[in-house]
Amino acid sequence: ELREAVTKLLTVTSNELAGKHLVITAGPTREAIDPVRYLSNHSSGRMGFALATAAQRMGAHVTLVAGPCQLPTPAGVTRIDVVSAEQMNTAVMGVIAEADIFIGCAAVADYRPTHVADNKIKKDNDAMHIALVKNPDILANVAALAKAPFTIGFAAETNDVAHYAQDKLQRKKLNMIAANDVSDTNIGFNSEDNAMLLFWRDTNNTVQQQALARASKSAIAQQILQQAAKLLSNNQ
């Protein structure tokens, strides 16, 4: 908390993102199995909320599309609360036309149950199974738009972090990806800290990278946004 207070004092509001509209997703999604059971992903929402806070301080107009997480809405930020991946996709698509930058920071569930039971499922069997279908890929959907914003993805990996992140950058046609190793309990998920590997494609379409050393999520957020603002101004 001391560090957070110092960070706040050192954070001068800048205008690096003045006039830009950012759409940021944060938190997990929950995919209903029945009215009481669901599938989800670990995510406190802190990294996405830190990005929203930092972007607003850098002069941006920020729309934060948040899955279920118990965090206060950052000052000056427009928040849309959703539960499932389909709801998040609909909310993002409803606001994306105005966006200059899209940051997909939410831990979106890749799959949802094929069938959602209206009533609590009564199961007396020793075993059961849940059939799942793929959820919409919000990040790929945004990057594939005819007028796609500058699109930043996140990759939470437990192994071969750099490999998977670069693959995702190319495959989903992202402008930038921030990757971290969630198997390291000092960073990620419910931690206050994070450490990231940033990858982006330069004007020659060559992949560049930068390591962001362990720091508070708000300091990491600021570095990601500064790099994005630089690339965005190069592209224009």
Place this chain on the structure above:
Amino acid sequence: ELREAVTKLLTVTSNELAGKHLVITAGPTREAIDPVRYLSNHSSGRMGFALATAAQRMGAHVTLVAGPCQLPTPAGVTRIDVVSAEQMNTAVMGVIAEADIFIGCAAVADYRPTHVADNKIKKDNDAMHIALVKNPDILANVAALAKAPFTIGFAAETNDVAHYAQDKLQRKKLNMIAANDVSDTNIGFNSEDNAMLLFWRDTNNTVQQQALARASKSAIAQQILQQAAKLLSNNQ
């Protein structure tokens, strides 16, 4: 919050549970699929925490075994944090020998994935399925102990509430069950309020019932504990 403050003022600490040891479970459990994905149940933990708070005020020594929920530990209560149903079962079994009353208020996941992947599962298929096995039934395990405490269960149902609750009371050999209709969004889950149907077996093994009208979870908690204290003193 005003109502909560008034409730607090009107709550005189009593000694109806003086010298009694209560073990209470609260919140959901999370069942890992891999390091980032899990299965869970909706539960804010509020009802279980309200029971712990009320029991402590009524003079009891309280051990609260809590699944993942973001609630402060009630004053004077011993808290054990767990994640999965198996961890909750182990924690309960470790303290149950001293208990006079056990309240299973947690929304324990009935099933867990058969196999937990060490690394994040990479899935490129349009469909997948998760195989599940049954979790330990903590409530039934406690009620089946040779020296079972007075055992209170909860039933969160979406339909045929009274039917399922009475069936659970008999089948799991509980002393009392508190049932609510979680399809009513005014009560249960993330609501501050609750309304309950209480069922118990009297000294002639006949099922008796009492409806607890909609009230704050702390008022409902107090009524459940008063009824339990009365039955417990009748049994002795």
